[in-house]
Amino acid sequence: MENIEIVGVLGELADLLEIKGSNPFRIRAYRNAIQTINGLTQSLEGMIEDGEDLTDLPAVGKDIAGHIEELISTGGLSRLEEVAAEVPRTLAELVKLDGVGPKKVKKLWNELGVTTVDQLEEALEADRVVSLEGFGAKSAEKIRRSIEDYRKQVGRFLLSEAEVLIQPLLDHLGEIDGLDELEVAGSFRRRRETVGDLDLLACAVEGSEEAIMDRFVNFPSVDRVVSAGVTKGAVVLRSGLEVDLRIVPRESWGAALLYFTGSKEHSVALRTRAVRQGLRVNEWGVFRAPDGQDDEESTDDFGERLGGTEEEEAYRILGLEWIPPVLRENRGEIEAAEKGSLPSLVRLDDIRGDLQMHSMWSDGKASIEEMALRCRELGYDYLAMTDHSPNLAMVQGVTAEKAKLQWREIEKIQGRLEGITVFRSMEVDILKDGSLDMEEEILEGLDLVVISVHTLMDMAKTEMTDRVIEAMRHPRADILAHPTGRLLNRREPFALDVEAVLHAAAEFDVAVELNASPRRLDLSDVHVRRAKELGVKVVISTDAHEPRALGSMRFGVEQARRGWLEPGDVLNTMSVEAFRSWLGRRSESQA
DNA sequence: GCCGTTTTCGGCCCGACTGTTTTCAGTCG
Secondary structure (H helix, E strand, O other), X not given: OOHHHHHHHHHHHHHHHHHHOOOHHHHHHHHHHHHHHHOOOOOHHHHHHOOOOHHHOOOXXXXXXXXXXXXXXXXXXXXXXXXXXXXXXXXXXXXXXOOOOHHHHHHHHHHHOOOOHHHHHHHHHOOOOOOOOOOOHHHXXXXXXXXHHHHHOOOOEEHHHHHHHHHHHHHHHHOOOOEEEEEEOHHHHOOOOEEOOEEEEEEEOOOOHHHHHHHHHOOOOEEEEEEEOOOEEEEEEOOOOEEEEEXXXXXXXXXXXXXXXXXXXXXXXXXXXXHHOOEEEEOOEEEEOOOOOOOOOOOOOOOEEEEOOOHHHHHHHOOOOOOOHHHOOOOOHHHHHHHOOOOOOOOHHHOOEEOOEOOOOOOOOOOHHHHHHHHHHOOOOEEEEOOEOOOOHHHOOOOHHHHHHHHHHXXXXXXXXXXXXXXXXXXXXXXXXXXXXXXXXXXXHOOEEEEEOOOOOOOOHHHHHHHHHHHHOOOOOOEEOOOOOOEOOOEOOOOOOHHHHHHHHHHHOOEEEEEOOOOOOEOXXXXXXXXXXXOOOEEEEOOEOOHHHHHHHHHHHHHHHXXXXXXXXXXXXXXXXXXXXXXXXXXXXXX
16 A cells, blocks of 8 residues: 555544544644655555564654554554544545635534535525524635635646746735835745645835735736735635735744745744744744743743844754755754755756757657757757657657668757757657567667656556566666656556666666656656665656757756755766766676 | 653644634634
8 A cells, every 4th residue: 555545544534533523632643644654755565564663753653553554454444434433534525625624514514414515515505504603604605615616626736837827926016115025935935846825925114014915915817815914915816826925024034934935844843843942933033932931921922032034043043054945844854954964955057968858750849959959058068869759659759760860860960069969869668568669779779768658557556567667677778757657737647666666776777757847747756855765866857849848957956856866866967978978887887 | 642851641833814703713824
């Protein structure tokens, strides 16, 4: 059983316990364990097979370890069955509606017998919700809208989409006086592959808060205003993207940025750590907790203010190095910052070449030369032209005959282009049995062989894993491209034992791709981190089908940074000479 | 349910806003 499935079951259990009204700390304990599992780079099933003690994991104790073992050995969880006998499982879905939490779900269920979103909608239409104690006309209307959004928005927004949607609002706000700083915090700043809503943080000259909030809610693309207080407001844009705005004073800028960048798990861990040091961290600053606050009115008094004007200062007071936002997931970065051992993350300008792209020889929109010129403009030293092999009929791939013609063209272009090396390559399909869709003679003649799955994506996991590993075993295979085949918000990754594939990559000295297309970002952050742990080289490639798409490299680099990669972990940070010698690695080791 | 420089019990992050209240519960991040 996959970690993600275990997380799903534990999450459902936590939701149901919450509706049931269990001890909130017990519920938090489940959520903490889920957070730990989400950050794991290995499978729990594998850890149990290796005889590891799951209670060594943070936030996993005897009970939850027992739940995990039961899930893996039986596929079910008796504790969930018990709770589900008391609380209908469909209620877990209702708490996902905006503005509806466990307490309201409980009330809707107890008083109206509502257990599903459909039933809630019926109850709303029959005006049975408005008359409930604690509900009113406004909350009924809000729930109605939430149901609409829930039905409309299947997935979250891609990071690249969110960038495009937020920029006009940033420009709109940027024109106002009294605005000192403006930054998008939250998962956007952490560069997560998708974002739910956007958290805008503004620093205002005192007295100008109202004007800023006013301009915010009057942005032309605002579809509706969710809330608008003095320092906090929220709107939904016509695109369906929700944007929250917080306005903070100058002296709180760093603390607020830290707090609203999150992740929630990172913030909680920081605060917990602060409490142990007798400190208190909130969005206003870092404070020395006042003594003897066991009685009444210490609530308004945070204690002596130590700082928080800048993020660096807040971290420093806590005894930590500044932690880049991409690492703030509570996956070991706080411990690393304490020891001064944060990774020196790879940067966009470390990238020396792009190793997957397409031209008009298959399904690309531009010529080889146009692609090469753009790569040179981007400052690269080399590129690999990786048109498709013929198995993908719809793209009119490159046959053995066409390959030789293409090599001749590359030679010609290379003759008149200085400052960039074009490697002969191909994105070769992995066929059903794990063989490669190209004649050996051609594979021998290529500088670089990229392999990937494009067909039969619904194979069972063991067959798919065997298929991919068989292909990696081929002595000409260099890079496994978009290993899980996922398309964000559109297609789930196909069933694949990524751990086994990464071990095979280490064994056969095959690199794995982090596809930089913002729709793919495949492998994911957690998987590339695992690759690094196993000593597997990662390649960040754009898979561009036109010159402009070569600019997506930055999304891949950001994802790599989220996976803790340093320049040395990334194959295409190598100089062209070093990369050539990597390409010859197998013949060298045989010699 | 988890955890421990407060160590096997008694804590566990915390402030803003809304709506329905008449002093505050619920939700969110």
